[in-house]
Amino acid sequence: MIPDPLPDPDRAAARETQIEISVVGRLDEIGAADWDACACPEVADGGRPDDPFTTYRFLHALEASGSIGAGSGWGPRYLVARTEDQVIAVAPLYAKSHSQGEFIFDHNWAHAYERAGGRYYPKLQIAVPFTPATGRRLLVRPGYEGIGQSALVQGAVQVAAEAEVSSLHITFCTEAEAEAGAAMGLMHRVSQQFHWVNRGYADFDGFLADLSSRKRKNIRKERQTAHAFGGEIQQITRDDLRPEHWDAFWVFYQDTGARKWGTPYLTRRFFDIAQETLRDDMMLVLAHRAGRPVAGALNFVGRDALYGRYWGCVEDHPCLHFEACYYQAIEFAIAHGLGTVEAGAQGAHKLARGYLPAQTHSLHWVRDQGFAEAIQRYLEAEKDAVGEEIEVMTSYGPFKKTLSED
Numbered sequence: 001m002i003p004d005p006l007p008d009p010d011r012a013a014a015r016e017t018q019i020e021i022s023v024v025g026r027l028d029e030i031g032a033a034d035w036d037a038c039a040c041p042e043v044a045d046g047g048r049p050d051d052p053f054t055t056y057r058f059l060h061a062l063e064a065s066g067s068i069g070a071g072s073g074w075g076p077r078y079l080v081a082r083t084e085d086q087v088i089a090v091a092p093l094y095a096k097s098h099s100q101g102e103f104i105f106d107h108n109w110a111h112a113y114e115r116a117g118g119r120y121y122p123k124l125q126i127a128v129p130f131t132p133a134t135g136r137r138l139l140v141r142p143g144y145e146g147i148g149q150s151a152l153v154q155g156a157v158q159v160a161a162e163a164e165v166s167s168l169h170i171t172f173c174t175e176a177e178a179e180a181g182a183a184m185g186l187m188h189r190v191s192q193q194f195h196w197v198n199r200g201y202a203d204f205d206g207f208l209a210d211l212s213s214r215k216r217k218n219i220r221k222e223r224q225t226a227h228a229f230g231g232e233i234q235q236i237t238r239d240d241l242r243p244e245h246w247d248a249f250w251v252f253y254q255d256t257g258a259r260k261w262g263t264p265y266l267t268r269r270f271f272d273i274a275q276e277t278l279r280d281d282m283m284l285v286l287a288h289r290a291g292r293p294v295a296g297a298l299n300f301v302g303r304d305a306l307y308g309r310y311w312g313c314v315e316d317h318p319c320l321h322f323e324a325c326y327y328q329a330i331e332f333a334i335a336h337g338l339g340t341v342e343a344g345a346q347g348a349h350k351l352a353r354g355y356l357p358a359q360t361h362s363l364h365w366v367r368d369q370g371f372a373e374a375i376q377r378y379l380e381a382e383k384d385a386v387g388e389e390i391e392v393m394t395s396y397g398p399f400k401k402t403l404s405e406d
Helices: 011-015 032-039 041-045 056-064 107-115 145-163 175-183 204-209 213-227 243-261 268-277 320-335 348-353 369-395
Strands: 020-024 074-076 078-082 087-091 093-096 123-126 167-173 187-197 231-237 282-289 292-301 305-313 340-342 356-366
Touching (some): 032 056, 056 268, 078 145, 145 167, 187 320, 243 292
Parallel strands (some): 123 167
Antiparallel strands (some): 020 078, 074 093, 093 123, 187 340
16 A cells, blocks of 8 residues: 555645655765755754764765665665755665665565565665664655655655565654654554663763662773773764774774674775764774774764764773773763763663663555555564563663662
8 A cells, every 4th residue: 555645734735836756876966955954954053963874974975985885785766855946855765685784673574575475675765774773764854844754755655666666664763753654554663772861960970870789880890890901992073083093993893794794884985984074973982002992982973862883892801892882972972961872773781781772663665465464463563562671671770760779
């Protein structure tokens, strides 16, 4: 079923506004000004984007570096909605030949569909490649919210239907987008990951004071152990980031990528481009010992959130991973008044370090009606299971259960 493109109250406005939907293969066919007018209009006040991942500069770095495109399994099909005189909405749409680098896992769907004689790949995906961070995926210029969002959903489903691909997926969208997409006939999926929330802490000790005595002691012990590795740990951002830092981090990233995914997702060229266009959006934690970098963790900085993305090392030291990835991120967030730290996909070990489970959202359209009905039943059961899991894990979190607990 193709969703109704314009549910009320947008029908009357749509009748007066002719919207053209097109698909282009390169971001420069749209242009930075038009893309960012839809993707991050909030920067008009001079501040940061809500998150950097749908900005022109980030997506263009993926494209220009060859991290996506030919041979990657991520074929750009950027979706554009235009009126007569301007671009009103865009979406980062990709043709996928696999399910790697998505973090909303549908491998079982693919296996089931292909066992039944279907062809699951290629599929279409509205997403930020390799990035399990929640953010807007239906990017609309202010003033066109309802019409633009509806046009993008209708356009994406129409493209998928005409191409006769198995499915369309919109991953790590906002909860508001998920609700709007469900109202338009898409299937809503609920997943979970771990986020740290800043409760107005003045410093790291203020955060620790919210924890139970045992958890507080454990974290202090881990931090002491980590800092005993025989070197120093730095937080590096903006113009303090230099090309040699990426030389070191590339070695770390290759090691982690090879172990996790077989092949690192990002190319070396991505980090060269990032040095030129993204360093204001990045915070690199770098550990040095005996005059050389031995470990690092890369974060991206949004308007009110820090996003932990990559970690790697060339030396193993106890607890250094926890320090570089989790505790340094918390310190940075507190120091810069950020409300949350998103620590990426999976990892129940994050719970003991103050990162609590949080819902994430995605939307799905499946062309085969019988298969879609089976997935809908699965998603309903999965949503209940995720809710129960979040409730149980939260109850086991490190925070004090009562004001008197110590």
